[in-house]
Amino acid sequence: MTESAPKPDPKNVLDLLFAFRLSKTMFDAVSLGVFDALAERPQSAPSLAERLEVNSDALERLLDACVGLKLLAKNGADYTNTPEASVYLCSQSPDRMTGYINYSNDVMWSMWANLKDAVREGTNRWKQTYGLDGPLFSSFYRTEEALREFLMGMHGFGQISSPHVVSAFDLARFKHLVDLGGGTGHLAIAACRQYPGLTATVYDLPEALPLARQIAAASPVADRIRFEGGDFFQDPLPQADLFSLGRILHDWTEAKIVRLLSRVYERLPSGGGLLIAEKLLDDDKSGPSWAQMQSLNMLVCTEGKERTLGEYTELLQKVGFRNVRGSRNPSPLDAVLALKP
């Protein structure tokens, strides 16, 4: 570029330079309990500092930064939660995202610090970051607390996305849904709420089921949801005319995906369906940014990646599925429906 050529606007680069500071401010405000304490009553920085046992001047800077991020509002000397902080950042809220935030702060932050090595070697960073070398989900679930934080993280996003996913296609003709790797059961709950004639089974590793039972029990469709523990790569799958896989395929290699899809295909009756919830990459992978970032996240912590609708279609057709349709949603997840002829 010559001396006289106008320089490009640096805004994008500056925004990206600062982006990690914004995330970390929210993560640590959640982790310190700022939003939970302010949910009890608005408080000044000195009063909150005493309650949280932190440095008052430093806390004031954190609180002011949260005001700038629209997570807090300030009335005189008192800070108070904004509506979005009350709904998403307080640990007692049914729509909390605090599980995913805490997981991002406590686990993923350190894994992402090794992104460069993940790109060099093309593998996840569990061993490098935490010395963990076992099956993938034994790393995610290495302690009871890690299991809960991870699944509640999935739950926060699921609460937002599952109502869109289950209404992306008309599923009213199906009688029994089995949600494989169903986590907390948010997709099964959303499906039963949307389709009054549907019953569902949440199928997951046995250690994940107690949380699913607890969450489903509090839902208005508790009497239509069952639970079954097992390994979807090996154990017999429950009977269903509709299976779902929500954020499962993006965890695994293509060989494992083909194995899992074949097992689902074999178990379905003719006319049965498979509903997939994933964020779809554009055909040329130039966006959306959310899916691209998620694909890097998958590189850092799984064996998988995000894919285009064309790539999912190819995998589904390989095992026999036909009529593959995709539906892009404004929510964090898109939907794909495939049928067994």
Ligand SMILES: C[S@@+](CC[C@H](N)C(=O)[O-])C[C@H]1O[C@@H](n2cnc3c(N)ncnc32)[C@H](O)[C@@H]1O
């Ligand atoms: C990324 S989470 C997605 C959870 C849920 N579908 C959602 O969207 O919130 C992956 C889920 O797959 C489950 N899972 C992993 N390996 C499994 C296996 N071999 N058999 C059954 N479930 C498995 C995990 O316990 C976890 O609940």
